[in-house]
Amino acid sequence: MNAPRSGPGRWELPALRLWHAALAGGFLVAWLTADEDTYRMHVFAGYWVLIAVALRLGLAAIGTPRGPLALVRPGRSRLMIWMGGILMTMVGAAALSGVVADAVTSVEDLHEGLSEGGLWLIPAHAVLVAWVFQGKRLREKVLSTIRPSVVPMLVLLGLVAASPAYAVDPARDAILATYAAAAKAADGTFGGFSAARGEQIYRARNTVNPDFPSCATCHTDDPTRPGRHAKTGREIAPAAVSANPKRFTDAEKVEERFNRDCKTVLGRECSARDRGDFITFLASK
Amino acid sequence: MRSIVVGAGLLLSLTAPALADRVAPLTDPVTLKACGECHMAFQPDFLPARSWARMMDTLDNHFGESAAMAPDKAAHIRRVLEDGAADRVGGKVAGRFLRWVAPGGTPQRITENPAFLRKHDFPESEWARPEVKAKSNCPACHKRAERGDYEED
Secondary structure, three states: OOOOOOOOOOOHHHHHHHHHHHHHHHHHHHHHOOOHHHHHHHHHHHHHHHHHHHHHHHHHHHOOOOOOOOOOOOOOOHHHHHHHHHHHHHHHHHHHHHHHHHHOHHHHHHHHHHHHHHHHHHHHHHHHHHHHHHHHHHHHHHHHHOOOOHHHHHHHHHHHHHHHHHOOOHHHHHHHHHHHHHHHHHOOOOOOOOHHHHHHHHHOOOOOOOOOOOHHHHHOOOOOOOEEOOOOOOEEOOOOOOOOOOOOOOHHHHHHHHHHHHHHHHOOOOOHHHHHHHHHHHHHO | OHHHHHHHHHHHHHHHHHHOOEOOOOOOHHHHHHHHOOOOOOOHHHOOHHHHHHHHHOHHHEOOEOOOOOHHHHHHHHHHHHHOOHHHHOOHHHHHHHOOOOOOOOOOOHHHOHHHHHHOOOOHHHHOOOOOOOOOOHHHOOOOHHHOEOOOO
16 A cells, blocks of 8 residues: 555646636637637537536546535535536536437527526626635625625525526617617608508418418417428428527527518518518417 | 358349339538428529529429529529539439439439439329428438438338
8 A cells, every 4th residue: 555645736736727727718619719700610619518527527536535626615605516516417417408408400509508608697696606615704894895795695696697598689679779760761641560461461462472471371370389391391490589599689580581482472671661560479379 | 250241242232223212311500401491491402593592583483383592592492402512522422313304404303314204113193192282392212301301111
């Protein structure tokens, strides 16, 4: 038997820092490249993050039991251990769901949600680390002005930070505002969009194209249900916002679809008012 | 040892003809998304570059519907399709389809090429199955078609 080591190896703290930099860097790259154009880089960074998370467990196994690489260190704040665990689980789950989403597109929403959650946990993690390590001075300063305990305060902070992620989509409002401005410019008497007029467009039976007589031909009579391309059979995500929150949030795609489908189904261009009415109808469904 | 070699050889010879029904998967994300929104994003190996050029020039009337898109996006997809076209990349599958294309011809429907028809000589009832719906719906029967694998299932 060797004599018991007096302390952790000298490599352990640098290894921890290097690992932290790799994880943070990987997450940053994945976040910045979460777009169609940079999809390959995003996938690469995602796997990098996943490997980093797995590596952390490996490092913990080879590190000194009470050293810097241990997952639970005696004397360390409970809150920090919990935060580390939750953050790692969240980031790991986000990366893992990304791997699945690469093959199964329906998992994309889950992947986005988990990544968003991980993103909000990071500043909370930073605040906590600053709190614990900056020590007494910071603590006393804040605590002397505000007495309530730290934990509920942090929870509150996290909730406030996370709420915008679940709010009404500002992108859809911006698209509607653009159409409203164009409709007003075209007709001074324009007095706002109407879900009823939008519904008329959606349900009307047209004669221009026998393959596609109505919007409902592909999107079904109940827009909250998934549709099906009348000719190719390709599944179409529900048109109604309540069933598909991503609807009408990508201005470029919205324009493309109106430009195409109005011509195909109605045999004409849709005006800005038509477009706004249509969105208003499907946002109300 | 000898039996392993023989076994491996036998296995290889069994898979070899199947490999002939494969093309490189389409990987460009913009092309995959734009085409795949309405139908399977077909690998460009089945048509010559001039056919793809014509297709991207006539998106206003894409098999009876408008598939118009922003010019820069169309230009990008056009490049991807032309670069991967049958007469640019070659290969077994591309050669089989190209054989039936007249010099200078710009066919648009892959499903009308005799190379396709000879292998899909089924009664109408097969095509009418609800999960098939259209001849362009390769993955209905070829589960790995979107990965470029058209082996029989």
